Amino acid sequence: MADDWQPVASRESLARRAELLRSIRRFMDERSILEVETPVLSRAGATDPNIRNLATTAHPPGAPDGTPLYLHTSPEFAMKRLLAAGVGPIYQITRVFRDAELGRLHQLEFTMLVWYRPGFDHHAMMDEVRELIAGLGLEIEERVAYLDAFESAVGLDPHDLGDVTEEQLARIIGDMASLAVKLNKPLSARLMPVAGKKAGDRTEFNDPSLVNTLLQALP
Numbered sequence: 001m002a003d004d005w006q007p008v009a010s011r012e013s014l015a016r017r018a019e020l021l022r023s024i025r026r027f028m029d030e031r032s033i034l035e036v037e038t039p040v041l042s043r044a045g046a047t048d049p050n051i052r053n054l055a056t057t058a059h060p061p062g063a064p065d066g067t068p069l070y071l072h073t074s075p076e077f078a079m080k081r082l083l084a085a086g087v088g089p090i091y092q093i094t095r096v097f098r099d100a101e102l103g104r105l106h107q108l109e110f111t112m113l114v115w116y117r118p119g120f121d122h123h124a125m126m127d128e129v130r131e132l133i134a135g136l137g138l139e140i141e142e143r144v145a146y147l148d149a150f151e152s153a154v155g156l157d158p159h160d161l162g163d164v165t166e167e168q169l170a171r172i173i174g175d176m177a178s179l180a181v182k183l184n185k186p187l188s189a190r191l192m193p194v195a196g197k198k199a200g201d202r203t204e205f206n207d208p209s210l211v212n213t214l215l216q217a218l219p
Helices: 011-030 076-084 122-135 146-154 166-172 185-194 210-217
Strands: 054-058 067-071 090-097 109-116 197-199 202-204
Touching (some): 011 090, 011 122, 076 090, 076 109
Antiparallel strands (some): 054 067, 090 109, 197 202
16 A cells, blocks of 8 residues: 555656657658647537547636536547648647546547548558558558458458348358457447447347448448
8 A cells, every 4th residue: 555656657668658759750750740739628529429528617717607628539620620721741649538448458548649641542541550650660460451351250242242131241240359350440349339239259239220330330
């Protein structure tokens, strides 16, 4: 109990984190990507139904009952306003906040890197992401197309379902475990809410009509 005040981060990990941040900023600066800082508080919360905001109440002059404000879950909206104004390539390293997310891979508060490259297509953006990861000395994951991931994991071409029925499709894509390692987390997060219940490590759909919702979430 006497050591409860001690931080959990070692000096070595703090130094490593500081070096990573310097390297990221150097990478962006070399490519003339402008660092920006946008407000953390906003008057509206996230529109994504799968992301919950942390909220607070401000008491500015003229609002004795207080005004609800939300801690941003991502700087995306504010940064896209800058893009729409024509500021060009931008990036931001900022703290973000998401309620109801806490575990080994989730924290209520964490650091997010976001950058935008007007004029880049998704292939150019993926190339730059790989350059950044390699430059940071981190392991580069295999690049896999969504189509290849589906065909490899469940033997299904989502763009050509042929004679597959909704019931068959529900069974095929019910096993999300092998697919999750191929797809990025945002897509997986969009797929999982339409699933029914979990049985062991297998997700089962308790209504075949939910497949229609799932297909709308696919690229």
